[in-house]
Amino acid sequence: MTALIYAGLILAAYRITRFFVRDSLIGFSLESESKMSQRLDTFCYEPDGVNRSWVRGFVGDLLTCVWCLGMHVSWVLVCLWLRVWPWELGVEGWVSAFAVAGGAGFISSRMNA
Numbered sequence: 730m731t732a733l734i735y736a737g738l739i740l741a742a743y744r745i746t747r748f749f750v751r752d753s754l755i756g757f758s759l760e761s762e763s764k765m766s767q768r769l770d771t772f773c774y775e776p777d778g779v780n781r782s783w784v785r786g787f788v789g790d791l792l793t794c795v796w797c798l799g800m801h802v803s804w805v806l807v808c809l810w811l812r813v814w815p816w817e818l819g820v821e822g823w824v825s826a827f828a829v830a831g832g833a834g835f836i837s838s839r840m841n842a
Contacts, residue, residue: 730825734810738810739832739836740833740836742799742802742803742806742829743799743836743837745802745806746795746799746837747837749798749802750792750795796830799833799834802830803826803827807822807825
């Protein structure tokens with residue numbers, strides 16, 4: 730892939746990840762104390778607020794972690810761009826997904842600094 734394609738994929742991964750973690754189309758954000766945030770906390774944690782199930786914790790962490798969600802978004806974008814199924818990616822595809830995730834993570838860390 731060329732540098733221009735990588736740049737486009739990095740910017741797309743950054744924007745999609747930011748949309749899900751920080752922004753919102755319908756007016757609420759997962760970071761703010763909103764109803765969605767409260768629902769996510771209720772879903773992820775047990776009523777005592779300490780223990781959580783593995784699956785619920787994974788979903789909650791995935792939806793609120795820029796680095797975690799960014800890797801998955803990058804992986805999906807590279808699969809869509811190359812028009813392959815995930816198990817057909819090969820080494821170049823996986824390295825590309827990591828490169829896109831790293832670039833998007835770098836932009837995210839600079840925007841929050």
